[in-house]
Amino acid sequence: MMAIHSVYIVSKSGGMIFNYDHNFPKVESEKTFNFPMDLKLELRNKKLVVVFGQRDGICIGQTLLSINGTLVNGGQMESGPDALEYLSDETKFPVSLRFGRTRMTTNEKMFLGSMFYPLYAIASQISPEPHSSGIQVLEAETFKLHCLQTLTGVKFIAICDPRLQGMEIILRKIYELYADYVLKNPFYALEMPIRCDLFNDNLKVLLETIERTGITNV
Amino acid sequence: MTIHNLYIFDRNGTLMYYGEWNRKKAGTMNKEEEGKLVYGMLFSLRSFLEKISPLDLKDNSFCYRTSKYKMNYWESPTGVKFVMNTDLSSPNVKDLLRLIYQMVYVEYVVKNPVCPMGEYIHSELFAQKLDEVVKSSLIYTSKTS
Amino acid sequence: MSRQSTSSRITADSKKVNSELFVLTYGTLVQQLVKDYESVEDVNKQLERIGYNIGLRVIEDFLARTNYPRCTDLRDTAEKIQAAFKMYLNATPSLSNVTADEFSLVFESTPFGEFTELPDACANLKYCNVLPGVIRGACEMVQMDVQAYVIADTLKGDNATEIRVRFIKKLHDALPAGED
Numbered sequence: 044m045m046a047i048h049s050v051y052i053v054s055k056s057g058g059m060i061f062n063y064d065h066n067f068p069k070v071e072s073e074k075t076f077n078f079p080m081d082l083k084l085e086l087r088n089k090k091l092v093v094v095f096g097q098r099d100g101i102c103i104g105q106t107l108l109s110i111n112g113t114l115v116n117g118g119q120m121e122s123g124p125d126a127l128e129y130l131s132d133e134t135k136f137p138v139s140l141r142f143g144r145t146r147m148t149t150n151e152k153m154f155l156g157s158m159f160y161p162l163y164a165i166a167s168q169i170s171p172e173p174h175s176s177g178i179q180v181l182e183a184e185t186f187k188l189h190c191l192q193t194l195t196g197v198k199f200i201a202i203c204d205p206r207l208q209g210m211e212i213i214l215r216k217i218y219e220l221y222a223d224y225v226l227k228n229p230f231y232a233l234e235m236p237i238r239c240d241l242f243n244d245n246l247k248v249l250l251e252t253i254e255r256t257g258i259t260n261v
Numbered sequence: 262m263t264i265h266n267l268y269i270f271d272r273n274g275t276l277m278y279y280g281e282w283n284r285k286k287a288g289t290m291n292k293e294e295e296g297k298l299v300y301g302m303l304f305s306l307r308s309f310l311e312k313i314s315p316l317d318l319k320d321n322s323f324c325y326r327t328s329k330y331k332m333n334y335w336e337s338p339t340g341v342k343f344v345m346n347t348d349l350s351s352p353n354v355k356d357l358l359r360l361i362y363q364m365v366y367v368e369y370v371v372k373n374p375v376c377p378m379g380e381y382i383h384s385e386l387f388a389q390k391l392d393e394v395v396k397s398s399l400i401y402t403s404k405t406s
Numbered sequence: 407m408s409r410q411s412t413s414s415r416i417t418a419d420s421k422k423v424n425s426e427l428f429v430l431t432y433g434t435l436v437q438q439l440v441k442d443y444e445s446v447e448d449v450n451k452q453l454e455r456i457g458y459n460i461g462l463r464v465i466e467d468f469l470a471r472t473n474y475p476r477c478t479d480l481r482d483t484a485e486k487i488q489a490a491f492k493m494y495l496n497a498t499p500s501l502s503n504v505t506a507d508e509f510s511l512v513f514e515s516t517p518f519g520e521f522t523e524l525p526d527a528c529a530n531l532k533y534c535n536v537l538p539g540v541i542r543g544a545c546e547m548v549q550m551d552v553q554a555y556v557i558a559d560t561l562k563g564d565n566a567t568e569i570r571v572r573f574i575k576k577l578h579d580a581l582p583a584g585e586d
Contacts, residue, residue: 164583
């Protein structure tokens with residue numbers, strides 16, 4: 044399925060005012076390990092991350108989520124012991140470890156959303172051609188990011204499957220929803236984070252319709 | 262199709278080479294400053310990509326498009342970064358960057374004992390070979406847009 | 407979806423509000439302000455401020471719906487404001503006295519003022535003073551600083567109601583990245 048993974052809105056002053064994860068793939072796997080482990084883990088940003096080694100879909104960059112069903116947070120098991128110490132103790136093995144792609148916290152998302160603002164501006168500044176916009180499409184092998192900047196300076200950003208066509212139209216549709224369900228809500232204060240259920244609901248319907256029937260039907 | 266310019270950065274982000282072919286808008290700053298700005302931006306962009314990507318990234322390449330140009334990024338496993346700006350219609354720039362790495366960078370910088378690593382490349386031979394590879398590429402020769 | 411396609415919304419909107427109710431709502435609002443404020447000048451100011459706040463938001467709806475590009479000169483802006491009046495009020499002001507940095511929107515009668523008669527105590531009331539506010543707010547959001555004010559009013563015996571708009575400056579600092 045040609046999924047749309049998430050939608051961000053960045054205000055004209057650069058703050059992220061909205062994020063919605065729509066069809067975010069959940070990458071997780073649980074495997075049994077014997078001592079010594081064939082994966083190297085390190086604590087990074089309060090998360091135990093695989094830095095070397097891979098097996099059964101577990102690869103570099105993924106985070107250790109739980110040990111024998113006990114959640115791991117900030118390098119510590121919920122039951123108390125330090126996770127790395129626990130895993131260096133041969134007597135605890137075999138253990139069942141669950142790994143997944145690092146999920147972002149709300150704060151990290153806020154940070155990322157706001158980070159796009161200067162990137163967009165510099166892309167325009169370093170252009171080899173005159174009168175260039177900022178980043179409209181950002182493409183990596185796993186996804187495509189589309190950005191629509193309105194004349195008023197608001198940025199609508201969607202992250203989706205690289206094969207999905209017609210994202211510009213979808214972003215304009217989201218702009219319309221924003222004009223309706225956010226700006227016409229008199230209790231929404233401009234530039235502030237968007238907390239409007241009606242907007243969320245309508246956005247969800249729009250994205251689901253596109254995924255089900257394609258762009259031509261919206 | 263058009264190739265505008267090329268930046269090569271070493272693993273630490275030092276500008277090793279800058280070349281331009283069709284650049285219509287002159288930079289407002291000198292080469293070193295612009296190199297720093299471009300590198301800083303791409304460095305942030307890469308970490309942005311890694312975090313925002315719904316799946317694990319496997320390949321060290323990406324590109325972006327604005328209304329006027331396309332930026333193509335490819336990084337060797339040793340961390341040498343090749344950044345080429347082209348027009349919007351140029352395809353497979355990644356392959357050209359890999360070719361520049363193989364045929365020009367490795368041959369005329371890595372294998373040239375008097376060419377110091379981690380510094381700006383002043384070798385004329387390098388510049389000449391790079392120019393040859395770029396100008397013989399399909400992207401450069403093709404007139405269709 | 408509750409929304410219809412963009413093109414049909416520009417020309418004809420089926421989501422209609424009874425205009426009588428709208429005129430009544432506006433009239434009550436103005437009258438309440440007159441009651442709440444001591445001076446008519448303050449009421450004018452409040453109306454303009456309300457309009458400004460509407461303008462800040464309605465511009466996004468206008469752009470989302472029309473997909474118009476950025477204006478190139480003041481005549482362009484004037485024509486778009488004219489189109490917006492048609493879209494939102496079904497009013498068709500004419501443009502007059504268009505110069506490089508000023509223009510007028512002329513209405514045959516005062517918008518929302520169909521049934522209004524100004525009492526003597528309100529001789530200085532600018533009844534439709536939300537409209538200049540809307541124009542100022544909307545233009546500010548697309549990085550244009552303008553001044554807008556009512557210079558003639560049928561409620562005061564003028565032949566037509568006229569809103570004069572004066573261009574002050576482009577707000578270059580507020581221009582979004584990648585636009586020059």
